[in-house]
Amino acid sequence: MSLCQQILQSQSEENPSRLSIEDALILYEEANLTDLMHVATIHRRLRVPGNHVSYLVDRNVNYTNVCTINCQFCSFYRPPGHPETYLQTTDQISERISQLEEIGGSRVLMQGGVHPDLDLEWYTDLIRELRKRHPSIELDCFSPIEIEGISEICGLPTKRVLEELRSAGMHGLPGGGAEMLVDEVRLDVSPKKGSGENWLRVMREAQELGLTTSATNVIGFGETNLHRLEHMEKVRDLQDEALSKDSTGFTSFISWPVMLENNSLGRRERGTNKYTLGTDSNEYLRHVAISRLFFDNIEHIQASWPTMGTKVAQMALFAGADDIGSTMMEENVVSSSGTTKTSASERELQLIVSRAGFVPVKRDSDYNLLKTKKIIEDIFSPPPTQPN
């Protein structure tokens, strides 16, 4: 039996030991996809028993596209002073949240660029007002790089900034901006974003304050499989630390491939015969399966329908994912670089899940399962009898 098969077999046991980065690399590079997905499904059932797949009814709000960071893979941002810049008002954001309330949503994910002119008070006033107008909506706002930007403007440490935002009513942080936490890759595509350690530090501080956090990972920058595993190891280490302090840590891990339309990263290889950027479905599913095996301390693995399409997202449910993501209602950051579908109704999410053979269940931002209104008929129930 090959070493790869031995690792697969040991990972199929009832109490599999923690997967080392060395063994994960062997699986990443040598295991066939069917075997990987099979073992990842075993792990999914150990961590999230049952046949349900969760989803969230939420809305994305991208309050500004002004940004000074200039990531090479980003087609969304505009530098300060550009004629296409925008900044939404409190009323405009509130109106979007009212539309979410109308469809029974529970969470807003609000993120934008790093705006050089907005001080801490602008953010705390916004959160306080939204909290007042929409008391039942969870506000997950501002990724770590935005928190760093606010900290630079107001001259307070990032943890103080987070404390102020929490006191104003912020519920959590989006996991965005992690991309690849390995500096060799990160600083090549986002030199101004700084070390991956900054993202980890802000997330650590947020977790210490009891804010809800998730972890993300973008692949396809031309990185090696080892880089991808090093990213996962940094997230897993922080999760160990959080759990040892009785914090909930990251609720979930979500990965997707970098999008290459309309950005300088995508233009790098144009006109050459090199194809090192981006990923295909096979590689994405492999990555999802490895993440399920690697994270013995993160409960939920999310499938990404906006970047991979609904069919591949369904396949990801057989590669260890137990969550299909959210309705989003709008998305302007990743979509600027090449995705076409950026919104799904609750009915569509239920259909994606049930057509893959699972039971769709609505959840909140903290993965508490909610009363689920069954919008679709059970596709497995017998068809109604036809009259003669």
Ligand code: SF4
């Ligand atoms: S990805 Fe975020 S930080 Fe980077 S340029 Fe775009 S908006 Fe700015």
